[in-house]
Amino acid sequence: MMQQLKREWASLMVFSKREYIIWSSYRMNAWMWFLDVLFNTTIVFMLSLLTRDSTLDFAPYGNNYVTFVVLGFCVHYISWTNLGDPFKRVARIYWGGTMDLYLLSPLSYLTPFMGIMFRSVIDDYPRVILSLLFGGVFFGAAYSASQLPLGLLFLALILLSTLGIGMISASSFYLLNFKQNTEPVRFLLQDVIVALAAGYYYPITVLPEPLQILGSFIPHTYALDALRRLIVPGGDLATKALPLQHWLPFAPITTDIVALTAMTLVVLPLGVLMYVGGIEKARRKGTLTRWQ
Amino acid sequence: MAVEPVIALRQIVKTFQVRDSVFRSHPFNAVDNVDLEVHTGEVMGLLGRNGAGKTTLIKMMAGLLRPDGGTGRVLGYDVYRDHKKIRASVSLVAPTADIGTDNNLTVRQNLEFWAVVYDLDRQLRDQRIDELLTFLDLKSYEDHWPISISAGMRQRLAIARSLLVHNPILFLDEPTVKLDAAGAHAVREFIRKINREFGITIILTTHFIFEAERLCDRVAIMDEGRIISCDSVANLRRHLQRYDSSVIQCGEVPESLRREVRRHLGALPQVMSCSFQGDRAEAAQLEISADPLESVLFDALKILRAHGIDIHAVDTNEPSLEDIFLNTVNSKGAS
Numbered sequence: 001m002m003q004q005l006k007r008e009w010a011s012l013m014v015f016s017k018r019e020y021i022i023w024s025s026y027r028m029n030a031w032m033w034f035l036d037v038l039f040n041t042t043i044v045f046m047l048s049l050l051t052r053d054s055t056l057d058f059a060p061y062g063n064n065y066v067t068f069v070v071l072g073f074c075v076h077y078i079s080w081t082n083l084g085d086p087f088k089r090v091a092r093i094y095w096g097g098t099m100d101l102y103l104l105s106p107l108s109y110l111t112p113f114m115g116i117m118f119r120s121v122i123d124d125y126p127r128v129i130l131s132l133l134f135g136g137v138f139f140g141a142a143y144s145a146s147q148l149p150l151g152l153l154f155l156a157l158i159l160l161s162t163l164g165i166g167m168i169s170a171s172s173f174y175l176l177n178f179k180q181n182t183e184p185v186r187f188l189l190q191d192v193i194v195a196l197a198a199g200y201y202y203p204i205t206v207l208p209e210p211l212q213i214l215g216s217f218i219p220h221t222y223a224l225d226a227l228r229r230l231i232v233p234g235g236d237l238a239t240k241a242l243p244l245q246h247w248l249p250f251a252p253i254t255t256d257i258v259a260l261t262a263m264t265l266v267v268l269p270l271g272v273l274m275y276v277g278g279i280e281k282a283r284r285k286g287t288l289t290r291w292q
Numbered sequence: 293m294a295v296e297p298v299i300a301l302r303q304i305v306k307t308f309q310v311r312d313s314v315f316r317s318h319p320f321n322a323v324d325n326v327d328l329e330v331h332t333g334e335v336m337g338l339l340g341r342n343g344a345g346k347t348t349l350i351k352m353m354a355g356l357l358r359p360d361g362g363t364g365r366v367l368g369y370d371v372y373r374d375h376k377k378i379r380a381s382v383s384l385v386a387p388t389a390d391i392g393t394d395n396n397l398t399v400r401q402n403l404e405f406w407a408v409v410y411d412l413d414r415q416l417r418d419q420r421i422d423e424l425l426t427f428l429d430l431k432s433y434e435d436h437w438p439i440s441i442s443a444g445m446r447q448r449l450a451i452a453r454s455l456l457v458h459n460p461i462l463f464l465d466e467p468t469v470k471l472d473a474a475g476a477h478a479v480r481e482f483i484r485k486i487n488r489e490f491g492i493t494i495i496l497t498t499h500f501i502f503e504a505e506r507l508c509d510r511v512a513i514m515d516e517g518r519i520i521s522c523d524s525v526a527n528l529r530r531h532l533q534r535y536d537s538s539v540i541q542c543g544e545v546p547e548s549l550r551r552e553v554r555r556h557l558g559a560l561p562q563v564m565s566c567s568f569q570g571d572r573a574e575a576a577q578l579e580i581s582a583d584p585l586e587s588v589l590f591d592a593l594k595i596l597r598a599h600g601i602d603i604h605a606v607d608t609n610e611p612s613l614e615d616i617f618l619n620t621v622n623s624k625g626a627s
Contacts, residue, residue: 011408014405018397018401021397097391101392103356104356104379104380104383105379105410105411106410286322286348286351289391
């Protein structure tokens with residue numbers, strides 16, 4: 001068992017090294033990447049200028065719009081990688097024809113999947129830190145560090161839950177035989193529900209009630225609610241805002257933990273099962289790669 | 293050569309659903325009741341037209357595709373239950389060298405990557421990579437990007453990848469298909485070398501009949517998912533022709549001597565017929581048909597020499613593997 005784990009870990013490391021070499025091979029790419037984060041944060045700052053003197057109510061999420069949206073960006077970058085990218089990465093293995101070769105190795109089904117995800121990880125995760133940094137240094141974002149451990153717990157939970165959904169999305173490549181750019185799980189969640197109801201730029205309390213209820217079914221809602229209450233200066237830990245918080249007899253943060261943990265415990269094992277099931281189905285149907 | 297079967301398939305079947313329209317599909321037997329045994333250290337060729345079922349059969353033997361029926365063992369592992377163990381114990385070179393080759397990594401970095409993926413012992417990695425780079429004449433290209441080297445070199449790189457671990461079975465699916473003559477020749481030499489030096493059992497699919505003839509101990513001819521003939525090239529040749537014939541170019545043979553020689557040759561039990569051709573006494577041709585030819589030829593030459601006849605050349609009209617392949621496929625294995 002330990003031997004197997006060491007082997008999988010060593011392989012993950014070599015996948016990471018390979019993806020880093022590829023990513024850093026294109027110097028222009030690194031500059032564009034840096035500027036992209038800077039410009040995105042600048043746009044938030046411009047929006048914050050608009051809202052500075054308005055009567056818009058961000059309660060219970062404090063009083064700093066730049067911090068509010070920068071945190072939205074952080075969750076967005078994590079979601080973009082963990083939820084949006086697995087399908088594209090599996091498609092890359094398929095079209096590149098390497099799935100057969102990975103299977104002809106002692107690795108588990110999941111290691112090549114995690115390994116090729118590393119390109120997105122090195123591309124997107126540092127954006128979280130850069131956004132926080134640019135927001136703080138250039139645009140007046142302020143962060144409350146008193147609840148940092150709890151904030152990191154929410155970050156970990158959103159990371160795992162979106163990865164689970166991402167694996168469900170990736171499994172559709174083999175399980176449902178979607179071989180093109182868009183597949184229904186990612187489209188429905190990322191392009192419809194998350195885009196509408198996650199509340200990256202606004203609190204979901206401003207949305208019509210049906211959309212607020214729709215937002216209750218995605219982990220982003222609870223992660224953002226908790227992170228903003230905990231990190232935006234002036235955040236309120238007691239006032240209930242989300243539909244589930246009104247229905248359950250817990251404090252808002254507790255409700256967020258319960259909801260996010262429950263979602264993670266459902267979607268992560270389901271994602272693993274569906275992905276492995278998809279590979280096994282492809283092994284029966286002969287659709288693992290284009291090599292025929 | 294040892295006789296241990298490393299691959300033993302019985303009545304293996306694989307059926308795919310071919311879609312006719314959105315609502316209708318029909319079953320297609322890609323592999324249909326195939327029996328096959330491959331022995332340790334053997335080079336087995338799979339010949340067949342496009343769509344004959346060669347790649348599907350290879351995928352099932354490699355554990356990449358689940359059969360729909362029949363039984364099979366590869367390296368002693370069951371093809372249904374132990375597919376993971378089979379996959380971890382075999383190597384594969386797919387038809388295009390670009391599969392498994394990352395153009396953003398150098399030749400050496402590519403091999404280093406796969407060495408870890410294949411769990412090659414850390415102490416062995418550099419040594420094995422150096423050995424393979426030297427063995428395949430890739431050493432001077434180790435710091436090149438694969439995209440900057442020729443297709444032949446990339447194919448060698450693919451073979452090097454598959455040999456990082458010395459798995460007992462190597463599947464080569466059309467290994468020379470995109471190579472020029474020199475590259476193909478080098479890869480063929482290499483296949484012979486790894487079979488000889490490492491004792492690796494090789495299953496080779498190819499459309500080049502002469503390639504199979506040069507490399508394979510046995511060939512299996514596939515058509516419409518079935519193996520319609522499987523034997524050594526010599527035996528397949530024997531099955532195709534009832535008997536073989538040979539033409540011996542001689543010097544001067546007077547008519548009286550011709551009769552004498554015919555009488556001696558006709559007395560050999562394997563000889564079906566023999567006759568002298570050519571009117572010119574100073575340049576005769578002796579045509580002999582026999583079953584089998586090789587058992588007679590030596591005696592025939594001895595008889596000619598004993599009668600003081602000069603021998604200038606010996607030609608046999610053995611059918612090539614291409615003749616055998618076409619004949620077998622056209623007659624669906626009936627010959």
